[in-house]
Amino acid sequence: MEPVGSAAACHGIERARTFEPFAREHAYVRVNEKMVNRMLRHAGRRDCYRLLDVAAGTGLMTALARSRAQAMGIELDSVLLDLDLDTLTDARRRMPSGAVRGWVQASAMQLPFGEAFDLAAFANSLHLLDDRAKADSLAETLRVLHRGGVLAVNSAFYDGAAVEETAPFYGRWIRRAVGEMNQTRPGRTRSERAQAANPLSASGYGELIACAGFRLIEMRERRVLLSQSAVRAISGYPEFAMGALRATEHDAEAASRALQVTVRPTFNDLGMRFLPRRWLEIIAVRP
Numbered sequence: 001m002e003p004v005g006s007a008a009a010c011h012g013i014e015r016a017r018t019f020e021p022f023a024r025e026h027a028y029v030r031v032n033e034k035m036v037n038r039m040l041r042h043a044g045r046r047d048c049y050r051l052l053d054v055a056a057g058t059g060l061m062t063a064l065a066r067s068r069a070q071a072m073g074i075e076l077d078s079v080l081l082d083l084d085l086d087t088l089t090d091a092r093r094r095m096p097s098g099a100v101r102g103w104v105q106a107s108a109m110q111l112p113f114g115e116a117f118d119l120a121a122f123a124n125s126l127h128l129l130d131d132r133a134k135a136d137s138l139a140e141t142l143r144v145l146h147r148g149g150v151l152a153v154n155s156a157f158y159d160g161a162a163v164e165e166t167a168p169f170y171g172r173w174i175r176r177a178v179g180e181m182n183q184t185r186p187g188r189t190r191s192e193r194a195q196a197a198n199p200l201s202a203s204g205y206g207e208l209i210a211c212a213g214f215r216l217i218e219m220r221e222r223r224v225l226l227s228q229s230a231v232r233a234i235s236g237y238p239e240f241a242m243g244a245l246r247a248t249e250h251d252a253e254a255a256s257r258a259l260q261v262t263v264r265p266t267f268n269d270l271g272m273r274f275l276p277r278r279w280l281e282i283i284a285v286r287p
Helices: 017-023 026-041 060-071 085-094 131-144 164-184 202-211 228-235 238-244 249-269
Strands: 048-054 075-082 102-105 117-123 145-155 215-226 275-285
Touching: 017 026, 017 228, 026 060, 026 117, 026 145, 026 215, 026 228, 026 275, 048 060, 048 131, 060 075, 060 117, 075 085, 085 102, 117 131, 131 145, 131 202, 145 202, 164 249, 164 275, 202 215, 202 275, 215 228, 228 238, 228 249, 238 249
Parallel strands: 048 075, 048 117, 075 102, 117 145
Antiparallel strands: 145 275, 215 275
8 A cells, every 4th residue: 555645734644854863762651562562452352453653753653563463463554644645655664574554644533544543642742732633633533433443542741641750850851941942043033832732631531532433442641761761862853953942943953952961961950861751552442
């Protein structure tokens, strides 16, 4: 299956290439590996799983699911979907030959499939959408899953993700990065958007998924330890940088640099080795 045309691009999910370094970090891989294991645990035994990897990015979810399914003696028939064609092309180069059945460029709000999948993974991406787009994308995911099909969703950007004792770190880091940013971009225009604008709580995500028609099976908040390199890596992601420093798209690159160069001194000031953060994980099924 070759990439098809993008639909509703302004509301879809785009994965910048700069997200890739964070996706290679051990903490990121491990937390997604745990979600994959929970997803497959609830999928039941069968000869083959058909997986829709929504906002697939680097293809990590498919790679993890394929490895776990093979260990269980089960085939995985996966379709990777992303709005960013360059990201899909990069993922295609990285994945083993024959590991993926389809590569589709499309919006999560308008999936170009009928009822075709046993599993759907929405990894660390649902928070990027506005409220209407979240609801529409979940409704579309429900539509393309078979009855009893399993949905796996996770996010490190929700109301409750920041661990209470990390407030001094974030306060000091952002102040330092703003100072750095003001030196390189004096008189810059501040964006009206805030980081993770109007973030949903864990229960809010649960209600959103239930309202889309899913039955919740598990909802947990995992504590994850992010290294300095992981924090620098996520700082290179424009969506994160623009939100953290209230930067416009024009200043996104400068915002990323300001955050990245101030990570190490902030860790050192507070004598920290890792930054703890909570990661929301939800498993649900189509009734």
